Each structure stands twice: as C-alpha cells, then as structure tokens.
Amino acid sequence: MIDWNSIAKKFKEADAILIGASNGLSITEGLHLFADNAAFERLFGDFKRKYGLGCILQGMMAGWPSEEEKWAFWTRLIHHYCGQYQPTPVMNDLKAIVGEKDYFVVTSNGEGHFELCGFDPTKIYEIEGNWFTMQCARPCHDTLYSSLEVAEKLSAAEQGGHVPTELVPRCPKCGGPMDIHMGAGQRMIPDTAAQARFQNFLKTYHGKKLVVLELGIGWHNQLIKAPMMRLVASEPNATYVTINLGEIYIADNIKEKSFGLDGRLDELLPALREACEA
CATH class of the missing domain: 3.30.1600 (SIR2/SIRT2 'Small Domain')
Known part of the structure; x- marks a missing residue:
C-alpha cells in the first residue's frame, strides 16, 4: 500500500521541488523514441x-x-x-503538484513539453539539448x-x-x-546558462526541505538518476520520490528518506495530486 499521506506531507512541507524526468514521461505522453508503433x-x-x-x-x-x-x-x-x-493530463497533474512552490526541472527529454506546458524555461535544464x-x-x-x-x-x-x-x-x-x-x-554545444541556473537552485536550497521527484527514469541512468540520489544522500532534509513502471531502484544509503512508486505515471500522478490537494 502506498502511504499517500506521508508522501503528500513531504510535498506540502517542502521549500522547493526538484523534478527529474526521462523517457518514461515522454512515453506516457505518447512519444516513444524507441518503438516501431x-x-x-x-x-x-x-x-x-x-x-x-x-x-x-x-x-x-x-x-x-x-x-x-x-x-x-x-x-x-x-x-x-x-x-x-497540447498539454496532457499527466503534465497538468505535475503542474498542480508543484503549485506555487519554487522548482527546477532536469530532463533528458528534448521535445520541450515542460516549456510548452507553462513551466518557466529559466527553471529547466535539458541535459541533452x-x-x-x-x-x-x-x-x-x-x-x-x-x-x-x-x-x-x-x-x-x-x-x-x-x-x-x-x-x-x-x-x-x-x-x-x-x-x-x-x-x-x-x-553539441553545452547549455552553460542552464547549468549555472541549476547550480544556483541547489545552492539556494542547500540544507532546506527539498523534494526530489523522479519521473520515468531507469535504474541505470547516470545522467539524472545517479546524481539525484547522490544529492539526496548529501542533503539532510531532502526526500526522494521515484515513480517508474516495473523498475524501482533506490540506493541503500537513502532508503529511509525515499518513496518508490511502481506504476504508470498517468495513474500515480493523479493520486499524488489528490493527496497533495487534500
């Protein structure tokens, strides 16, 4: 059973939310880079x-x-x-979960859907362009x-x-x-401006209550997942929430401050939104 109340409490108390997103989110939106569908x-x-x-x-x-x-x-x-x-329900749910809190997005998805959905482009780092x-x-x-x-x-x-x-x-x-x-x-020319904004975000919320929300990222991802787990390990007041279908991996050293949700983003994000708005 998922303890939605405990997860929602972390979001409500958070000073900021760091979102990490990869292919699982794109696939949920109907964009599958790897499929002959x-x-x-x-x-x-x-x-x-x-x-x-x-x-x-x-x-x-x-x-x-x-x-x-x-x-x-x-x-x-x-x-x-x-x-x-056009913005999808899963992205609208994500925007509602973030609400009025400060946030930053780190994603390997290049289709720009965060920006197209109204997320601030100055708070997005598209790590692979x-x-x-x-x-x-x-x-x-x-x-x-x-x-x-x-x-x-x-x-x-x-x-x-x-x-x-x-x-x-x-x-x-x-x-x-x-x-x-x-x-x-x-x-590929690196986006050094976005890198700098991301580092400034991390400095701003160092030591504060930070929720790291990870969406559709496989266990072996070294671009986003591994650095984010290291970040959670180094931040005493950080909470790690990872959502992925059929593959949840959480490093042993952060398990006590983590929640792993195995399932579809378009089913779990609405439930998380509902819990956060309760």
Whole structure:
C-alpha cells in the first residue's frame, strides 16, 4: 500500500521541488523514441520503408543522404510533437503538484513539453539539448538559434520526404549545415546558462526541505538518476520520490528518506495530486 499521506506531507512541507524526468514521461505522453508503433508508422512510414528506420531515435541519429532529407525528418518530428502539442493530463497533474512552490526541472527529454506546458524555461535544464534550438553542425561558434519557427515553415513546404533546398537552414556565420541542438552528438554545444541556473537552485536550497521527484527514469541512468540520489544522500532534509513502471531502484544509503512508486505515471500522478490537494 502506498502511504499517500506521508508522501503528500513531504510535498506540502517542502521549500522547493526538484523534478527529474526521462523517457518514461515522454512515453506516457505518447512519444516513444524507441518503438516501431502505430504512431511511428503514421508519421514516418515512408522513411521506414525507404531508409529502414525502426524508430524515432534511429532517425535522430541517422546519417542522412542530404540536408533536404534530414530536415524533412526533423521538420515532421518537431511539427507533430512540438508545434501541434497540447498539454496532457499527466503534465497538468505535475503542474498542480508543484503549485506555487519554487522548482527546477532536469530532463533528458528534448521535445520541450515542460516549456510548452507553462513551466518557466529559466527553471529547466535539458541535459541533452532540445528540439527547439539548432546550432552550427561544425560548430564554428556557440550560438543557439530557434528551430521551432523554421520547422513550422518547412512543414508547409515538405514534399515526398524532402524540403526545398533554398529553405534548408544554414549557419549564419560560416554558411555550413545546421544541426538540431539535440542531434549534434559530441559536437553539441553545452547549455552553460542552464547549468549555472541549476547550480544556483541547489545552492539556494542547500540544507532546506527539498523534494526530489523522479519521473520515468531507469535504474541505470547516470545522467539524472545517479546524481539525484547522490544529492539526496548529501542533503539532510531532502526526500526522494521515484515513480517508474516495473523498475524501482533506490540506493541503500537513502532508503529511509525515499518513496518508490511502481506504476504508470498517468495513474500515480493523479493520486499524488489528490493527496497533495487534500
């Protein structure tokens, strides 16, 4: 049995909430990077048959034959999952749980749904970049540029898996190709401003009552889960709440200050919201 009252008490007493999120949250919202499912077939069936793509992630990592085809893929992805996105119940529940408290979000999800749902972009650190921004592929400089408006324009012009050559984004400095900020791999420009804001958040709430809420993160995740468990271990007044389906891992040294909830986010977050609002 889940002790909702004890968990809700921690949230009500918290000075701030630190949210960590990964693929499990995206999957709950209907965005599955790893699946060859009906949604992938509807959006990318022609790419699947032409290039042998088995999932969205393969398209994100692909070495495309041309810039026209690369941007056709990214345009569809961004237009569908960002441009046409509407806040989902699970994200609305999350916003209600946070309420008026201060918060920060650390996520490896790049689709920008936190920002699109109204979370403050200055309180979000997308640790692996995002689809909203693009950079010089080389990169010849470290400026990030908006890609959402570009993708919406390209979406109207795409035909047969290509975008017009004259509309392909080019680096304003060197004239070379551009990459989505998330797709640049080892050349990805780090978001040092977001890193600094995250560190300032941690300094502000050092020693205070901090709830770390982890959503859909697998046990082996070294980008978010491992650092957050270390943070909870080092903060005497921190509480760790992890929600994941079929896989709950909590380090031994923080078990006494942790709650592990095994189940679907779209079932457990509404229950948590109800408990917090009671």
